[in-house]
Amino acid sequence: MATTAPTIVSSHHLATLKYAIRDLAVLAADVQKQGHKVLYLNVGDPLKFDFATPPHLIEAVIKAMRDGQNGYAASEGYAPAIDAVRREAERKAIPGVHNIFITQGVGETVDICLTALLNPGDNLLTPKPDYPLYSAVLTKLGIPVNAYDLDEENGWQPDLADIERKITPQTRGIVLINPNNPTGAIYSRQTLQAIAELARKHNLVVFADEIYDKLLLDENADDAKMIAFGSVAPDVPCITFGGMSKNYLVPGWRLGWGIASGNQQAMAGYIESIHRILRARLSANLPMQHAIPAALDGPQDHLIEVNRKLRQRRDLTAAWCNSTPRVSLVAPKAAFYAFAKLQIPEEAHEDDQAFVKALLYEKHVLVVHGSGFGQRAGTNHFRIVFLPQEEVLTQAYANMSLFLAARYQ
Numbered sequence: 573m574a575t576t577a578p579t580i581v582s583s584h585h586l587a588t589l590k591y592a593i594r595d596l597a598v599l600a601a602d603v604q605k606q607g608h609k610v611l612y613l614n615v616g617d618p619l620k621f622d623f624a625t626p627p628h629l630i631e632a633v634i635k636a637m638r639d640g641q642n643g644y645a646a647s648e649g650y651a652p653a654i655d656a657v658r659r660e661a662e663r664k665a666i667p668g669v670h671n672i673f674i675t676q677g678v679g680e681t682v683d684i685c686l687t688a689l690l691n692p693g694d695n696l697l698t699p700k701p702d703y704p705l706y707s708a709v710l711t712k713l714g715i716p717v718n719a720y721d722l723d724e725e726n727g728w729q730p731d732l733a734d735i736e737r738k739i740t741p742q743t744r745g746i747v748l749i750n751p752n753n754p755t756g757a758i759y760s761r762q763t764l765q766a767i768a769e770l771a772r773k774h775n776l777v778v779f780a781d782e783i784y785d786k787l788l789l790d791e792n793a794d795d796a797k798m799i800a801f802g803s804v805a806p807d808v809p810c811i812t813f814g815g816m817s818k819n820y821l822v823p824g825w826r827l828g829w830g831i832a833s834g835n836q837q838a839m840a841g842y843i844e845s846i847h848r849i850l851r852a853r854l855s856a857n858l859p860m861q862h863a864i865p866a867a868l869d870g871p872q873d874h875l876i877e878v879n880r881k882l883r884q885r886r887d888l889t890a891a892w893c894n895s896t897p898r899v900s901l902v903a904p905k906a907a908f909y910a911f912a913k914l915q916i917p918e919e920a921h922e923d924d925q926a927f928v929k930a931l932l933y934e935k936h937v938l939v940v941h942g943s944g945f946g947q948r949a950g951t952n953h954f955r956i957v958f959l960p961q962e963e964v965l966t967q968a969y970a971n972m973s974l975f976l977a978a979r980y981q
């Protein structure tokens with residue numbers, strides 16, 4: 573007689589785990605299967621478009637493999653890669669760096685740094701809208717999300733009053749994504765100084781995710797310069813996150829790092845916990861780490877072309893948003909994301925997610941709804957990735973204009 577096997581119960585923590593960007597890709601595959609060409613404005617991988625890895629990085633990795641560099645690396649990272657990141661921290665004007673470690677992408681840096689810090693009952697301030705990896709890791713750890721607003725009225729700078737309101741005795745740290753995904757904002761010196769003040773007062777660790785720090789679209793404007801958090805607050809316990817995926821066009825190589833600065837004595841136990849996890853997971857890819865010195869210390873020429881293309885595509889995107897009824901945009905100053913606001917008429921009785929799905933099914937354009945980034949209810953936004961070539965963007969925006977006009981009059 574057949575017996576029913578007992579159900580395999582999964583972690584309760586994961587019941588609410590969502591990753592809107594990739595979840596939507598499943599629906600897009602469905603639309604594609606129906607024979608339609610989908611215009612993808614959803615995924616932040618430059619290699620899916622007309623951007624190419626600088627050849628000298630590929631050479632560095634091939635050489636490492638040919639030279640037999642195919643074993644495990646040291647758990648904290650390959651020493652010349654760590655040295656290159658230390659020089660990069662100097663260029664970012666971060667003083668007092670006391671620890672550096674290399675990871676499998678910033679995704680792993682986030683996972684390790686949050687896991688090593690948080691205990692049950694603690695909370696961590698994360699931005700709203702956020703890059704969903706942060707809430708995913710917190711969900712995995714069983715830590716509630718304590719989200720602070722980014723203020724659209726103030727160029728998407730963090731809302732300092734909201735941060736202060738949300739700090740509790742259990743708050744252990746704050747995540748700053750600068751330049752920001754999904755808004756493309758760059759934080760001002762005043763914002764960074766004010767956050768440093770709050771971190772000092774409440775004994776917070778600052779996680780400065782600066783993975784987009786070289787994709788600067790208006791570098792000559794005073795309000796669009798990149799300032800590293802660690803450079804304005806050398807005393808504040810801080811881990812700066814950086815990586816190769818975006819600036820150096822190798823997201824598939826999975827290379828990231830953490831740079832610890834600020835009060836070394838206060839951070840010693842925490843840094844040791846980070847290293848315990850680093851050792852337990854053995855190491856990041858060794859041959860790929862050979863590209864880190866080549867990238868950080870080598871020619872940066874590719875960035876001129878990358879930023880030129882991004883600037884043109886940003887301008888095209890902003891022009892469409894600003895000339896389209898019901899759409900508005902705080903123009904991004906960095907990275908390749910635009911977080912546009914959408915005014916959906918009340919009579920339509922639909923939210924941003926319904927808009928995104930209908931747009932995909934009817935006009936085959938894929939963007940991601942603002943609530944997928946935890947943006948607060950009652951507002952409607954969508955994130956555009958403006959990496960595709962101008963022809964694709966122009967076609968996508970024409971489709972969206974038709975869709976909006978027909979659906980919302």
Ligand SMILES: Cc1ncc(COP(=O)(O)O)c(C=O)c1O
Binds near residue numbers: 703
């Ligand atoms: C703000 C931010 N942090 C981290 C990551 C993850 O980067 P990595 O490819 O290095 O894991 C991303 C990727 O899109 C990101 O946007």
